[in-house]
Amino acid sequence: xxxxxxxxxxxxxxxxxxxxxxxxxxxxxxxxxxxxxxxxxxxxxxxxxxxxxxxxxxxxxxxxxxxxxxxxxxxxxxxxxxxxxxxxxxxxxxxxxxxxxxxxxxxxxxxxxxxxxxxxxxxxxxxxxxxxxxxxxxxxxxxxxxxxxxxxxxxxxxxxxxxxxxxxxxxxxxxxxxxxxxxxxxxxxxxxxxxxxxxxxxxxxxxxxxxxxxxxxxxxxxxxxxxxxxxxxxxxxxxxxxxxxxxxxxxxxxxxxxxxxxxxxxxxxxxxxxxxxxxxxxxxxxxxxxxxxxxxxxxxxxxxxxxxxxxxxxxxxxxxxxxxxxxxxxxxxxxxxxxxxxxxxxxxxxxxxxxxxxxxxxxxxxxxxxxxxxxxxxxxxxxxxxxxxxxxxxxxxxxxxxxxxxxxxxxxxxxxxxxxxxxxxxxxxxxxxxxxxxxxxxxxxxxxxxxxxxxxxxxxxxxxxxxxxxxxxxxxxxxxxxxxxxxxxxxxxxxxxxxxxxxxxxxxxxxxxxxxxxxxxxxxxxxxxxxxxxxxxxxxxxxxxxxxxxxxxxxxxxxxxxxxxxxxxxxxxxxxxxxxxxxxxxxxxxxxxxxxxxxxxxxxxxxxxxx
Ligand code: ADP
Numbered sequence: 001x002x003x004x005x006x007x008x009x010x011x012x013x014x015x016x017x018x019x020x021x022x023x024x025x026x027x028x029x030x031x032x033x034x035x036x037x038x039x040x041x042x043x044x045x046x047x048x049x050x051x052x053x054x055x056x057x058x059x060x061x062x063x064x065x066x067x068x069x070x071x072x073x074x075x076x077x078x079x080x081x082x083x084x085x086x087x088x089x090x091x092x093x094x095x096x097x098x099x100x101x102x103x104x105x106x107x108x109x110x111x112x113x114x115x116x117x118x119x120x121x122x123x124x125x126x127x128x129x130x131x132x133x134x135x136x137x138x139x140x141x142x143x144x145x146x147x148x149x150x151x152x153x154x155x156x157x158x159x160x161x162x163x164x165x166x167x168x169x170x171x172x173x174x175x176x177x178x179x180x181x182x183x184x185x186x187x188x189x190x191x192x193x194x195x196x197x198x199x200x201x202x203x204x205x206x207x208x209x210x211x212x213x214x215x216x217x218x219x220x221x222x223x224x225x226x227x228x229x230x231x232x233x234x235x236x237x238x239x240x241x242x243x244x245x246x247x248x249x250x251x252x253x254x255x256x257x258x259x260x261x262x263x264x265x266x267x268x269x270x271x272x273x274x275x276x277x278x279x280x281x282x283x284x285x286x287x288x289x290x291x292x293x294x295x296x297x298x299x300x301x302x303x304x305x306x307x308x309x310x311x312x313x314x315x316x317x318x319x320x321x322x323x324x325x326x327x328x329x330x331x332x333x334x335x336x337x338x339x340x341x342x343x344x345x346x347x348x349x350x351x352x353x354x355x356x357x358x359x360x361x362x363x364x365x366x367x368x369x370x371x372x373x374x375x376x377x378x379x380x381x382x383x384x385x386x387x388x389x390x391x392x393x394x395x396x397x398x399x400x401x402x403x404x405x406x407x408x409x410x411x412x413x414x415x416x417x418x419x420x421x422x423x424x425x426x427x428x429x430x431x432x433x434x435x436x437x438x439x440x441x442x443x444x445x446x447x448x449x450x451x452x453x454x455x456x457x458x459x460x461x462x463x464x465x466x467x468x469x470x471x472x473x474x475x476x477x478x479x480x481x482x483x484x485x486x487x488x489x490x491x492x493x494x495x496x497x498x499x500x501x502x503x504x505x506x507x508x509x510x511x512x513x514x515x516x517x518x519x520x521x522x523x524x525x526x527x528x529x530x531x532x533x534x535x536x537x538x539x540x541x542x543x544x545x546x547x548x549x550x551x552x553x554x555x556x557x558x559x560x561x562x563x564x565x566x567x568x569x570x571x572x573x574x575x576x577x578x579x580x581x582x583x584x585x586x587x588x589x590x591x592x593x594x595x596x597x598x599x600x601x602x603x604x605x606x607x608x609x610x611x
Contacts, residue, residue, distance in 0.1 A: 004205075004234040011201045018190040025186055029179035037172055043099040044165040050094035051158035054110075055151055057087035062147045065121060069128065069139055080121065087114065094157065100164045103157065110153045117146045208236040212243060224251035278354065278375035281361075284328055286311045286321075289370065298345065298354060298375055317343060320356060324371055327358045331368045334358055337590075343375065352379045386454070393450035396443045403443060407436050445575040449560070452582040459505060459586055463498040463610035466531050466538050472503070473510030474529065477518065485523040492531035492540070499538050499607040501587055506607065509580045513542040513603045516576065520601075521546030533609070537589070541604035548597040557593055580605070 060083040067076030091111065098104045120143050128135035211228050218226040224247055228240040269290075272279050278295030282288055287308050296303040299314045306314045312321055320343060323334040336356075343354040354375040361370050410433050417426045451457045470492045481488045510529070517527045521544045528543045549557060549564060556562050558581040561574040584591045584605045595601035 004236055007204070007234060008201070011197060015194045015197060018193060022183065022186050022190050026179070026183050029175065029183065033172055033175050033179065043097060044161045044168065046097045047094055047099070047103065047161040048158050048165070050090040050097070051154045051161065053090040054087055054094070055154045055158075057083040057090065058147060058150050058154065061087065061121075062144075065124070065139065065143060065147075068125065069132075069136060073125075073128075077125070084118070100160060102160060106153060106157045106160065110150065110157065113146060113150050113153060117143070117150055120146055205236075208240060212240065215243065215247070219247055219250065222254075224254055277377070278373075280311075280373040280375075281370055282311050282324065282373060283370040284368065286324065288314060295373075295375060298352075298377075300347070323356075323358060324373070327360050327371050328368055331360050331362060331366075333360065338585075342378070352377060353382050354378065389450045389453050392446055393454065393456075396446040396450065399443045400440075400447065403436065403440050407440060410436055442573040442575070445573050445579060449575055449579050449582065452579065452586065457586075459502040461500050461502055464501055464503050464506075465494075465498055466496045466540060466607070467492045467494050469501070469503060469506050469510060470529050470531065470540070472507045473514060476507075476511050477514045480515075480518055481527065484518060486518060486521055487526045489526065489528035491528055496531055496533060496538060498610040500610045501607050505583045506587070509583050509605065510540070510542070512576045512580055516572075516603075517542055517544035517546060517601070519572070520544065534606075536609050537606040538609060539604055539606055541602050543600065543602040545600040548599050548601050549593065549595040550597050554593055554595060558591065 061080050064076045064080035064083065067079065069076075091107070091114065095107055095111075098107065120138075124135055124138055124143055127138055208228070208231070215226045215228045226247060228243050230237050230240045230244070272290065272292045275292060276294055278298040279290070279292045280288055280295045280299075281290035288306050288311055289308070291299075291301075291303045291306055293303060296306065299306065301314055311324065315321075319340075323336065323340075326334050341356050343356050344351050345354065346352075355378045357374040357376075359372045359374065360368050361372060362368055410429065413421075413429055414433060417429055421429065448457075470490060474488060474490060478488065514527065514529065521527060525545050529540070530543070531538060531540050533539075553562065553564060558577050560578045562577075563572065563574040566574070580603075581591050584607075587607055589606040589608065591603065591605035593601060593603050
């Protein structure tokens with residue numbers, strides 16, 4: 001496999017090779033130049049030197065010949081021999097250094113001429129001894145021309161070498177011009193080649209990388225249909241293959257997730273559709289984004305028509321809309337008082353009642369994108385409740401008359417009991433009396449409660465001083481408190497503003513709360529009645545330091561028949577607080593309890609300040 005690294009190395013290797021070729025070529029040319037110059041020096045200079053020295057030696061030999069002819073034979077002959085040796089030495093060197101065409105012929109001629117010259121000189125010496133005049137003529141006619149021809153030949157040899165030297169220098173010049181030219185051409189071509197190759201290599205590397213980058217960008221934007229082309233088999237090709245494989249897997253995963261999300265969505269839609277309660281989802285702009293058939297039926301619309309519509313267009317209930325706004329703003333389900341969460345929708349004569357719950361939706365980042373509205377049809381429950389109350393009311397009403405006559409009869413019997421009945425009979429009669437009293441109280445409570453619940457009790461509202469109400473209630477309870485040894489404190493200012501209330505009913509509530517406090521506080525305890533203004537409300541509270549109420553019962557203490565110790569000897573029915581609550585509610589007030597078991601309790605209720 002040709003790896004990416006090999007490709008780069010090959011690329012740079014090629015460039016390196018080109019540089020080596022150019023360098024070697026330059027070296028070859030420089031060497032050639034050097035060699036040419038060297039040969040000029042070595043070969044030609046030696047020949048020139050030899051020629052010059054031979055000329056020199058020949059001239060001296062000629063002078064030595066003249067010296068002999070002038071009568072100085074011994075000196076002339078010795079100088080001649082010295083120079084003859086020198087001449088022959090230089091001639092030998094010239095012979096060893098034949099490099100130029102024509103040089104060989106010249107040396108050959110010179111050799112022959114010099115040999116003849118030597119013979120003629122020996123002849124001249126012999127002749128000189130016999131006849132001096134003839135010798136002088138022979139010198140002039142034979143020896144001198146021979147000497148001249150030798151000198152000329154030497155000059156010819158020198159000139160030939162001179163010319164050759166000049167020609168070689170010219171050649172070296174030419175070679176250097178050629179070298180510059182060829183190096184420039186090859187160097188230029190190499191630079192061009194390297195540039196082209198670098199461009200090609202960078203393109204080769206950058207193209208797949210750019211393609212990968214573009215593809216990754218597409219994938220990041222959610223387009224999984226991209227494919228990177230795979231070229232060759234190097235690492236980049238492998239990377240492209242792996243990338244394509246990864247995108248394929250991502251696509252599968254994405255499709256699978258979408259499939260799962262769609263399945264989940266269908267499932268929850270099916271659940272919402274199948275629920276009998278009305279479910280509507282409202283977004284943060286109060287537009288309905290989902291509505292199940294039950295909710296559509298409640299609102300009297302078609303589900304498709306009401307989608308993306310403002311909730312107020314479908315359900316004109318400002319109070320509910322207010323709660324919805326509150327839920328979206330706070331992200332918490334709204335705090336609804338009893339009755340506030342009931343939506344009544346009238347269709348013609350009939351009215352249907354729905355219990356409304358609001359659940360805020362919350363994303364993991366804490367954003368509230370909407371609220372789920374749940375509407376439970378409680379029409380039947382309410383009807384049942386009404387029927388039950390009606391039954392209780394009728395039953396207690398029907399029981400009251402016979403109970404009154406039983407009570408009268410028992411009281412009559414008790415009057416004559418002392419004289420007419422035995423002790424045992426009297427005890428039985430007393431028990432009967434107590435039970436009748438308790439039964440009457442229960443029946444009365446039941447009747448009161450059911451009447452209030454059914455809205456059948458007419459309240460006579462009037463402006464009244466809170467202090468007056470408290471004084472009234474205390475006067476009822478005072479004797480009882482004294483006999484039990486419990487201290488009563490009154491902390492209600494005289495100057496509190498008047499409240500709008502039915503005095504009889506509120507005194508009843510106060511007496512009930514004080515009676516409870518007395519009942520569940522031991523002798524020596526304290527009970528206080530306090531009053532204060534808070535905004536547009538007067539808060540009245542009864543505090544005792546009695547046994548208190550267990551925490552688990554506290555939230556339900558205002559419900560009917562709730563007692564800490566059921567069927568206790570206190571004679572209570574478990575309806576007192578329920579009646580109190582109904583009365584306070586009818587005054588548009590609220591009632592609540594704060595109690596620490598073993599430490600005591602405080603019951604507080606509110607009344608509106610009179611306008
Ligand atoms: P009852 O007629 O039984 O008093 P109530 O509705 O008035 O009925 O009271 C319900 C129950 O609440 C009582 O049975 C009693 O257990 C508890 N209770 C009410 N007031 C007090 C109080 N001040 N201290 C302790 N327990 C109390």
